Structure formats: structure tokens, C-alpha cells
Amino acid sequence: MAARAPSDGDDRDAPLAERFAPLMARVAQCARPGETSAGWFAGERSDFVRFNRGRVRQAGSVERHTLDLRLMRADRQAHESIVLVGRLDTDAARVDAAFARLRDTIAHAEPDPYLSFDDTGGASRSVRAAGAPNPDEIADTVCVAADDSDLVGFWSAGPIARGFASSRGHSHWHESGRWSFDWSIHVPAAGRAAGGFPGEGGRALKATLTGESWSAPALSAAIARSVRDAAVLARPARRLEPGHYRAWLAPRALADLVGMLGWGGFSERAHRSGQSPLARLRAGESAFDARVQFAERLGDAGVPLFQADGFARPPELALVRDGRHAGSLVSPRSAREFGVAANGAADAEAPEALAMAPGGLDETRALAELGEGVAVSNLWYLNFSDRRACRVTGLTRFATMWVEGGEAVAPVEVMRFDDSLYRLLGSELLALGDVAHRIPDTDTYDARALGSTCVPGALVGALAFTL
């Protein structure tokens, strides 16, 4: 029997909110006297398409919804995560069964001195509908726009939702319909034929486009633009010797770099337990340049303003002001453990919408101001080489260019850097770009992410290349 046509008519674009609202209401009703029941929903109905050489490599759909249930009684609690099928009868039975197991578990659980849960309740609802093309349409749009270029990319689309409900009166729902295409146009290394096995030494131009309303012409135009822009990468590459180089870190490269501060840099728990790379900043032993300002800016980032302990999250929280420590992300659990005030952070205490204030450098003149040096488009595989010194190592990737006389003249072969953020955003910071760009988090490990980083570019006097 023939399968349904590609536009198969099921309600793939319909919001998840209505479908799961009755189940979330049930979570709130599962508490017995003296108990608190709560549930954190994370779900998505996603289409994924990988492209290689401008053709479809792997394509499919994933529908996955999980509910992290939590039962509390006095100072005892337990968690259990279940997977949902999307039908109320089956899912409600699973919720009931899970709470029964949790009831058994907390009967034998030890007291948790750091249990913290908001008992004031609250409700919110934000639903942005998804609009995704069918399989043929996305395949045709990308493959036609790529033409004969070596495009490698990844398409994702469909609704993503987070929800929270509890017997204390919480009822929150946040749903995004964001689609995303993240791609790169590859140019073979000198001596390698186009269409052959890539090996190393090739270069590429990286781009990302996200949106809510599907627009084939917009995506086609962006791909065509990237194909044109990648032509400069065909020039002979320049090999640099290790040393210090004047550099323009484009917003995406700076986003990669400051993303490392999310590894405990702003976490109260990490500070208190000796794990933070910004311990010296907090202690006042080190500082960034006075132009450096960081904040967790959730308000306009498309992320939920609620968290799994029921507390509201402020739209903006200052983390670094005038180059100095200004605040930390403090989860309710850390607040109890360390005796400080919570500020609505999620338990991970990692930024989800880190925002860095722009500076005064007209970014359209960034290469002119650089004069001679390296324009870094992207960084790759960053890790701390000395966490206490906030020293980070990593590599250049994609379209890193050698600049002379304010013009990009040649791609640069991959270089390893190893440098401290206290230097790059401190003594070596010459200027920050005048526009902060929002870099969407396109992470899809386990589930599609919702966050973003908003940063300008940075002109630095010396970036240490080591290999």
C-alpha cells in the first residue's frame, strides 16, 4: 500500500501546548495532603536534514517529549523522568505510576537540607507557532541554492516546548517554532580536486540562519550569498608561525570564547567549591577591561522565564560590570547550601542568554582598524588549559583570514591559540564592535536548545598562537 504523500496532513505544525495542557494539569493534581507534586516538560517535534556536498545525507523526524516529575514531602524529595507518547490516557497512567514509585522512594529517602521550592505559584504562556516546509521542499530549496558548491549543513525545524506545573499553583508554558539552518561552504585545499575526499587543509565559510516563518526565498538568498563570499577562500593559504598576532575576533568567534565562561564562571556553586575560572575576578585579584559588561539577558532571548523549582527568572541579571564581578547565577539549591539569596537561576547555574555590551568600534571598519593581523571568524574545540588563570586553548576554524592594509588577503591555515581571557578582554583589548550580534544556540545534543549568546566583535592587540 502506498504511503502518504510528503505533505502528509498530520498536524506537524500544531503547537504542543494544547496537546499537553491536560497532562500538566494532572501533574498539579497528583499531590496528596502534605505533598508537593511538580513536573518539568521538555519536548519537541523536529525535522532534521543533514547535507553533504550540497545533497541530502541524512533526513528524518523525531518526536520526543519527556516529563521530569518530582515529589516532595516536608524535607524529602525524589525525581523521576518519564517519556511521553502524546496521548492523554497513556501519559496520565504513566504520570500516576511514576508518582506512586516516587511516593515509595521518598518514604525511605534521607532529608535533603537544601530542598527549595517556590510556594507562591504563578502562570505564564508564550507560544510561537512553527511553520516548517515538507521534506521535498526543504531538500529542493537547499540543493538548488547550493548548486554545485560543496555545501555541508544541518536543517532543524518544528516546535520546541518547555513547561512547568505543580500542586503549588505553577502553570507555565514556553514554546518556540524556531527553524534553523546552519551550514558551511567548503573550498578544497590547494592540490585537492573539488568533489574528492576533503582531507585536511580545506577552508570553509560558516553561516547560520534562523527564523519562525518559513521562507524559501530568504534561505536561498542567504545560501547564494555565502557561496559568493566563500570564493575568497580559494586564494593560497598563509601559514603563520607561533607568536602573538593582532586580531579581530568576529562576533561568532568571541561568542565561542566567552562561552567558556559558562563553564562555572558565573555559577555561585562553582565559586564556592573552587571550580570557577573567574575566581580571581570575584576575589578582585584580576579584572577585565572597564568596557567589558556581561549580563544574563533572558528577556529577549526566547527562553523560558521560569525554572524547575518554580521560581521566576529575572529578565536581566548583571554578571560583570565595568570589568569587575557584579553577580552570580544562584540557584535555589545553592542559596540554601551557601546561605545566600537566590536569583532564579536554573540548577545548572550556566548562562542561557549571555549578553556582552557592544563598544565603540564601527564594525564595518573592523578590518581597517585591524590593519595587519588575523581576522578570526570562528573558534573551535575550546577548553581550559589553566582554569585559575582563565586561560583557554582552542583553534581557528572556517574562514580565518590574514589581513594586510585593512583588506583580507589570504586564508590562514589552522592555528592553535592558548591565551587568558583576562588578557584578551583586559590588557590586550583594543576595542569592541558597536553592534552586539545574537548567535543562536544550535546545539542538538539530546534535544534542540533554545538559548543564544549576544556579543560584539573584539579587536585585540595580541592573540597568542602556539602551534
Add this chain to the structure above:
Amino acid sequence: MSADAAPEFDADVGAIAAALRAPADACVVVRALAQRHAWHAVVRGVPRPAAAAHDCGAMVTAIVDAGIGYAACADLTREGLQRATDRALSWARACARRGVFDGVAIPRPRAHGIVRRAVEAAPLPPARELVGLLRAESDALRRDARIVHWSASLRVTRTRQAMFVDGVRLAEQSFSFVEPNLEAAAADGGDVQTRTLGGQYNGFCQQGGFDVIERSGLVGGGARVAGEALQLLAAPNCPSGRMSLLLMPDQMMLQIHESIGHPLELDRILGDERNFAGTSFVTPDMFGHYRYGSALLNVSFDPGAAHELAGYDADDEGTPALAVPLIERGILVRPLGGALSQARARALGVPLEGTANARAAGWHRPPIDRMANLNVEAGDTPLEAMIASVERGVMMRTNVSWSIDDARNKFQFGCEWGQMIENGRLGAVVRNPNYRGVSATFWRSLERVGDAASRETLGTPFCGKGEPGQVIRVGHASPACLFGDVDVFGAER
């Protein structure tokens, strides 16, 4: 169902798979997976709340002509899986028109009648006893006021997965994964040093039951881990310079992973990962003659090592798993490429023998080329003899930092623990030891390979790759290995 048994599927997936409707020219593969996690931890002396997770779902893969499509869902009813089948067929047709598979004979699963049971030599005790064990080690970790952070943790995952092709069950496999760890951070003034049992990202992880905990050294390990953190706090910084480098198995595992495992993945070599995880400095013409390392280097792909984290009997493309060499006496002989990658390479004129390594991170992700168990074979040099052969060098243990370029060549790695070797003797402890090099030449500087007595079976639950992203378990067994003339350095001060 007992607490120790592998979880069951939420439905009779075999019967439903047999009843799925699809065109006669389509091949429909159903891969179902049920999984149960339990996580126990005592952090800074306080037990974390009990946490469990139940997961169950299936991926339907449809093959039509030269197109492949997939659809995954947790709804294992007849209607749910039929809807997934229809969606997978839609993607397969779009892929057939616009896919990379022109001229590729898309392979069908070849496994047949495979039944694998979880390896569990000693059953795990009830949760309360496990938490008691962790609490005892937690107390031992807090042996000094300078210990500012300490934790003892254990994650147990039980999995059942089954594969059906056109309704016929080809394989059913069960697994029990155990990941114990201990961690202590010691601070004094502005300095902090961290020491762990198996690395901060659970380097000691195996299949089994309580036997894994026994092999890990967790029992009684708290005092040692904390003591070593305090030793590091008092130690000088690792010196800089070119010198001999003795890597113990819990750093060798990372070295193998990043600079042999990833570069040999055939999907990277074919260019699939260039937008995310990267490419490889390895090209198809290298297989059969390229000198990857010194003649002492022998590397194998061994999914049959049952206790190792990625032991299995068939991969997620349905290829029966066999142990094969990848590097023999330093010569590169075979990539890590599953049946589909091999077929694609053949269509491009490169007939490479590969491995059964196409694996998925769960029911919600499609299979791609992964490492599974990737091991360095033991040599014949006792550890003491390796140390005695060194005039000036450093021994490093336990990875803490890792970074490598997108072609898997220029790397820089850091370890928790360093110890100087001078004039053939193991000497002072040094902290913040790092080294850097280039994969293509580093393995050629392999001077000695430890004997079987120095070999350990480790791995990581957190190997990341793919679009959409996939985090998967891999195993790495290795002896201690000695490298010559390596660029070594320490921290800023």
C-alpha cells in the same frame, strides 16, 4: 520485573513491526530501545535526591531506491509506528531525489538471530546500600579542611534494544552500564587542585554490576583521591620543555580517542561532519601503507570485549560485530566505517573494509560511524622498565583538558596528575601538566608500549558528534605508553 533486569518495551514491538504497511520496494527497519537510569550521589557530604529516568521509543528507517529516511517516536502503538513509517518513507523519497547516494547500493541489515544478555558478574545491591557506600567514600574524601569540594557518584543504566527488518527480529541486545566516580578539590589561598577516580567526565566506566565498582577502586578510594588532591596543592608547577612523556592508561584513553579514533571515522573522511565535528587528516589512499605510528603501535576495534563500555554483538545498522585490527605495527590498515559508509566509499572508487560501528545515541537518533571499543594492544615492556629508560621526562595521569583541531591533528591535552622522571627514577609530583603535538607525527614518537600488567579498560560515556548531536559510550583499553621528545608545559604560575 526485578530491579536488575533489563527494561521491557512498552509494547510488542515485533508484532507491530510485522504489521507495518509499506510499498513492496521499500525496506523498513524498526529499532526499539528501552532504557532505565538511576543516579546516586553524595555531594559535599549531602546525598542528592534519588533520581531515575525511564525511556522507551523506536526509530523507523525506510530505504527506498537510493534514499534513506527515518522517523522516531515514543508512541509504540500500531498507529504511532505506522505514522512514523509513513514519515520515514516521505524522507526516503526526498532523499532518493536529492541524496548523496547516487550509485550506492544501500546495504540491508545482515545480523540474524543475535541475542545478547547484559554482562553482570556481580549484581548491584539495593539503592540504599549503594548510597551508604558513596557516603562512606564521601566522608573519606573530606579528610582535610582544605578539601573545599568533594563528591562520590554512581550512574547505572540498563538498556534493551531490538532490531526488526520487514517485521523479522534480527537482534535483541541488553546492556548494563556502570559509571562510578570520586572527586576532591583542595584549595589553599588562591590555588585549587582537583583529583578524581577516573577523570572529571567519568573515565572509569564499564559494563557489569557491582564488579565494575570493585574494579574501579571506588571502595576505599576516597582517602587516596583526596590525599592526591592535597599532594597536588603542595606540588610545583609542571616544567616546560621537550622531554619524554609517559602516559598512563587514563590519559592514553583520551589520546587514542581524539587522535586515532575520530580521524579514522569513515563518515568524517567522506566529509559528513565538516559542518560540525570536523574532517580528518586521513584520506582513503592512506589505508594499507600509511605509517600512523611507530612499529610498536597496534590498535584494534573490539566490540567483543564484553566488559568494555561499548561491547555489543551487532551495530545499529544490523551488522554483526567482529574484532578487527585498524593499525598493525604502525601501519594504517582499516577505517572505522559501517556498512553504509563502506558502500559510499566503494561507489566513489575506494573499496575499504570497515567495521561494525554504525551506532545511535538512542531511539531518537540515527546511526552514524562511532568508535565502539578502540584499544591499544599491550606490548612487552614492564612499567618499571619504561621508567628506568627515561633520562628526563614526566608521567601523566588522568585527563582534565582536551582540544584538537577539526582535522584531528594539532592537539593539546592536560592531566590532573604529573610526576617527574629523572635518571630512570620516578620523582616529584608536579601539577597542571599539559602537552601538545600533532597526531600525524606524535604516534611515530612512541618508544615503548607497556605490558599487559599496565593495561586498563576505561572509556567515556560522553563522546559527542553528529547533527543532530549524539553523545555515545565508547570504550578504550590501553597499556602505559612512552613517547619521546614531546612539548610539555605547565600552568601560568
